Amino acid sequence: MEMTVKLQVFEGPLDLLLHLLEKNKVNIYDIPIVEITNQYMEYIAEMKRQDLNVVSEFLVMAATLIDIKSRMLLPAPETEDEEEEDPRAELVQQLLEYKMYKCMAYELRDRQMDAERVLFKEPTIPPEVAEYEEPVNMEELVSDVTLARLNEIFKSIMKKQVDKIDPIRSKFGKIEKEEVSLSDKMAYLENYCLTHSRFSFRSLLEAQAGKMEIIVTFLAILELMKTGKIFISQEHTFDDILIQSKIVA
Known part of the structure; x- marks a missing residue:
């Protein structure tokens, strides 16, 4: 009797690596590359039996893990001036960036779910507020207005009207179309x-x-x-x- 095992679905190889790191409770800056690579390869082997169409990206990461594993097992060349480069550095950087974007995606998803539960009311103005008109005190409004001031205002308005008149075009007569066939x-x-x-x-x-x-x-x-x-x-x-x-x- 065959037993069907349902694998957890991951969005990509970096998602699987993060899952393995969290599962083993290891520091992302100090990845036990041998153990993680072995677990990763076990997952790939099980995946190949179920769906070959989605396994290509995971195989590329598997090759990267094996390459890192082999470089860590080989003795490092002796150098006096240069500091030894960690083969895991580039992978760690990719995992940190992926984890950041994944957290941002979760945050945006939570905000979207919260927004779906919020209802907004269209702004309305009560009729008594819309119909309100501020009272005008006519005595206070014209308290500083004199006949001389009114005369100045009148002259100013009339001057503006005169300034609007084009001195050339205003003398043109009306052009009427002559209907002659x-x-x-x-x-x-x-x-x-x-x-x-x-x-x-x-x-x-x-x-x-x-x-x-x-x-x-x-x-x-x-x-x-x-x-x-x-x-x-x-x-x-x-x-x-x-x-x-x-x-x-």
Whole structure:
């Protein structure tokens, strides 16, 4: 009959080493490397029978322990000036750091468990406190206010308002968009040409209401020239341009 032994689960090789040190009640700075290595190897042997997938990290530590064990069994070289280095020093440092982080993890876990048992109440203000308004004594508030002081305050406020005004932009007029379409202006010119077979380009533009109308009128003249409905002529340079209509009623 086979007897199944359930091994304690360790988070890694350093966790197993700490367990062995605590179990044997030995000083972490003076590890009995031979005894600890033997116990460690017994645990590894049992682990290999149960789960080979998690044993690789433990085997690396086992090799490290055997290396330390062999160096401690060999006679140390005789040196006069240099102090003999303890083969266990690096392992001790790793164990101390791991133990520190493990203690920190336990502390954080305990704090999390304590926090789960704490309930917080949203801050609220009683209605009587929220509605309270500190009384104002008007006599005390205006006790040092005179007509001269009020006049100074008024002038100061008015000066600030004047300072806000841009001396340049404030003189600009209101810009309004002129709705003038090219098709409407072309229709206007065609009707105009029915009653004016020959007319002045300058006079036509001067009769327009604004800049936008002048621009659109000029574009309309170009469109009518393109279609051959009007043509222009000029006797001399800088003379007035004359428009001749070809539109017949």
